[in-house]
Amino acid sequence: MILKEYPFKMDKVENNIITFIDQFKEQNNLKVKVFVLEKDMMRIMFIRDKLTLEKTWMVAPNLEDIPYQGRDRLDISPFSLPEYNYYQQKNFFVIETDLLKAKINLNGFKVNWYASWDNKWIKIAADRKTQSYNLNQHFGKGIYHYLEKDENDIYYGLGEKAGEIEKNDKRYRMTTIDAMGYDAEKSDPLYKYIPFYITRNTKSEISYGIFYDNLSEAVFDFAKEKDNYHGHYRYYFAEAGDLDYYMILGPEMKDVTRKFSWLSGENIFEPKWSLGYSGSTMSYTDSPNAQEELMNFIADCDRHDIPCDSFQLSSGYTSIDDKRYVFNWNYSKIPDPEKMAETFNKNGIRLCANIKPCLLIDHPKYEEAKEKGLFIKNTDDKPEVSQFWDNLGSYLDFTNQDTVDWWKDNVKNQLLDFGIDSTWNDNNEYEIWSDNAYADGFGSKINMQLIRPLQSLLMMKSSFEAQREHAPNKRPYLISRSGCPGMERYVQTWSGDNYTSWKTLKYNIKMGLGLTMSGVYNFGHDVGGFAGPAPEPELLVRWVQNGIFYPRFTIHSWNEDQTVNTPWMYPESVDSIRKAIKFREKIKPYLYNLLYKSHVEHTPIVKPTFYEFDDQKTYQQDLEFMLGEYMLVANVLEKGAKKRELYLPQNTAWYDYNTNKIYQGGEQIAVDVSLDTIPLFIKEGSIIPIQDQEISFAKKKNEKRGFLIYPFLDSGQEEYTLFEDDGESYDYLDGEYKKIKLEMDCDPEVIELKISCSGNYELPYSKIRLHFPTAESRDVLINNKTIDLDDDYSAVISLK
Known part of the structure; x- marks a missing residue:
């Protein structure tokens, strides 16, 4: 016997929205809306009385931007809204386009999904037969969505997650946290909130994605949980908000990714210099003679002939004693910020200044911000106080227009007017755990548990607008550590404060592929590792050789032994590192074209090999990847390696970039490697633009x-x-x-x-x-x- 399911009936059809209601109104005016958005995309929304949030910030179909206040959640005008059919068969209601069909059991509103394939309908997904949702609160508070787990299903996505790229038999928390020194194989959660995953069925070869438009803390369980009473299943749980999800048909995995990228908005087209080597370390700005250390960095780049396009200015420049205070220049460390910025710019290096959205309670501007009501507040209408690093502070509320204006003024007056070129939006995970913290919501108060990732998204948007207003015809470059779908409209990102180890080097590759598959294309990793010991010479070389293939290429560190990760860290390795960085300069036109294509076509820059080849063996590859359509990168990832083994995808021939030896695809090969070797294979039929004259530190514009x-x-x-x-x-x-x-x-x-x-x-x-x-x-x-x-x-x- 199955617990009572609430029967639904079709209430009305309004263009591409079909509304269903609880037939006996036992569920407090519960409604379900089905949106037919594209031939290959539908949406299911459950509404009890009214929507918890009437706006969406993550959904911006092919839009460059959306208002701070968000888009009307019911506005479907950006979609193509195709023709479709609907009809009822006894207790089932069917909605179908040419490509996608939803067959809905009106007893409990359980949905079976079908894809059109070879002129027939193939079942691709189904809600669990027993209690698919939490309509009657049998599971306690929260939103649940249970689906069947097909034995042939493989799951991918969720953005920035540790471990393997396949997510089967795992459970993940979806929230944002400052996970410094994380274990790249095991730690969860991390910095980003991306409630989207892809299912690929190995039998039908059909892939689809599910995206949940909800920003509250969530759990994704891919059949880790077992319950004899319900069969094999997977589930999504959110602590609050509404169940509002999109079904996105591929049919190929790369199609799902591209369509989800389109759904969340246009990818930022950053300036070309954002693709150059970017220097960074906590150590320089933590030093009492920070400006001198920073000038030495320029001299060292010149001395060692290391082309460098930008430098990420860590937060030590804002310090008072040993704490950081955003928008506060420490003139003892940096006596003349404008002269410093001018010197960097004269040497072709742009400065990206670290900024944080939390003001410590003793911040010089805290009382000003408090008086203006700029902070997230508690139930007593006072600033909510949270742990921030080793002190207490209050987070700024970017759902308040006064905060946005204040922030933009400070970005412009305290940074951009000094000659700083861009903003590095950091520590923006908004770790507010109280149930009694509220955001202004642009005049409609919102509990913070509903929108924590939104604050980091609006912080990026505010910084982006400040840069755009300061230099209206310059394409902004921004970085952000935390974020959610939509962040790609404003920023480049990275995988956070990783730990120095060979294991991290390997698992960051897998993590990056997870980001790519989840529509976040413009990313990189802290080369050399941010936290922990200094990288040994060989590890640093191999990490640089890997880092040069990502849009963000930054060597960064906060080493526990006070050393600094730089290209010249080890004299015996500097030649190998220079060679790798100059190769990055050589392929920069190729990278820039991929950045442009991601902007106009929503296609990935870095991607798994199985996105490009119809070859079952490529699904086992997660330490090799494609850069664009032509380059297969197979970095050396083992200490002391003398050979690199890899599989070359079938149905094409491959050129070894280093030797020009030709291999036939479908082979497992082993190539000899030295410390200088970057195993790279080029698909036959490739046309790759390059910088055809060597770039040096002194000559970057040739x-x-x-x-x-x-x-x-x-x-x-x-x-x-x-x-x-x-x-x-x-x-x-x-x-x-x-x-x-x-x-x-x-x-x-x-x-x-x-x-x-x-x-x-x-x-x-x-x-x-x-x-x-x-x-x-x-x-x-x-x-x-x-x-x-x-x-x-x-x-x-x-x-x-």
């Missing part, structure tokens, strides 16, 4: 463009378009860009390339060099003209 051409061994076609602009302004929106299109057509006798340009931007170069990996016996035609390759297998082509 733009020369080349293309690495890796022809198909036999026959094949490929097309690649490179986007070029000034790298920092919004002028590209007014047509100030150039697109260089290369079309390659190979057969056994001829390699033909057609090159064309479009757009108004005046390039800093007039010629390009095409580099082939080896001598070619085939004829090479460029724009219908046969050419001879130089001795280094290259050719220079004029752009017309």
